[in-house]
Amino acid sequence: MSEKHSPSILExxxxxxxxxxxxxxxxxxxxKDPLLAPVFAGMDAEHPQHVALWLAEVFGGSQDPRRYTEERGGHPHMAxxxxxxxxxEEQRRRWVALLLDSADEIGLPTDPEFRAVFVYYIEWGSRMAxxxxxxxxxxxxxAEVPRWSWNQTPPWIPSS
Structure with missing residues (x-):
């Protein structure tokens, strides 16, 4: 990678x-989780791939395509x-814990900078859910699909 190119979170x-x-x-x-399985009982077989597309758009940076928005309908569809x-709240916390455990299990990067940004989005996104x-x-x-990057997160201002 060139010195001018900072990799996206996705990269x-x-x-x-x-x-x-x-x-x-x-x-x-x-x-298999007793707390979460009922929430996802009717989950489409392609749900994991759809969520991966969402996360790729969230973490992709400005140079990457917006496939979730183009193929699935963007933020309105997700919401x-x-x-x-x-x-x-108990289900949200379990969802976060299982996702972070899965990140370790598959070997996502463990450096503090990546994990801080990753966990920041997972916390924010699960609270929005x-x-x-x-x-x-x-x-x-x-709102549009949030775009997460190094040292930069979009603000969410609730309507009054």
């Missing part, structure tokens, strides 16, 4: 293939998947 993670390994492993664990699900699944979700068309 640092190992590319889309690494995220597919992550989500395949993770949802394999979710299917709609959570409406009315009534996710609990909690908000969208609750009684008073924000408008689903109010």
């Amino acid at each position: 640092w993670a190992g590319g889309p293939e690494a995220l597919e390994r992550l989500t395949t492993t993770f949802y394999g664990h979710v299917r 709609r998947q959570h409406l009315g699900r009534g996710i609990t 909690l908000i969208y699944s609750g009684e008073n979700p924000p408008p689903i068309d109010a």
Whole structure:
């Protein structure tokens, strides 16, 4: 890599293939988890690949394509998947813990800078899922897919 090119989070993670390994492993664990399995009981067989596409867009940086938006409908589609699900804080925490355990299991990078950015998004995103699944979700068309990068995260300002 040239000195002028800073790799995206996606590149640092190992590319889309690494995220597919992550989500395949993770949802394999979710299917067996007593707390999360009921939430994902009707999960489409391609759900892990769809989530990998989402994460690739989130972590891809400005130079990478927006495949999730083009193929799946972007943020509005993702937000709609959570409406009315009534996710609990306990389920959110288990989801985060299993995802981080899966990241270790498949060998995602463990350097502090990568993991800090990765965990920051996973915490933020899972809390947004909690908000969208609750009684008073924000408008689903109010945001685009967030784009996470080194030392930069998008602010979320709730509507009043």
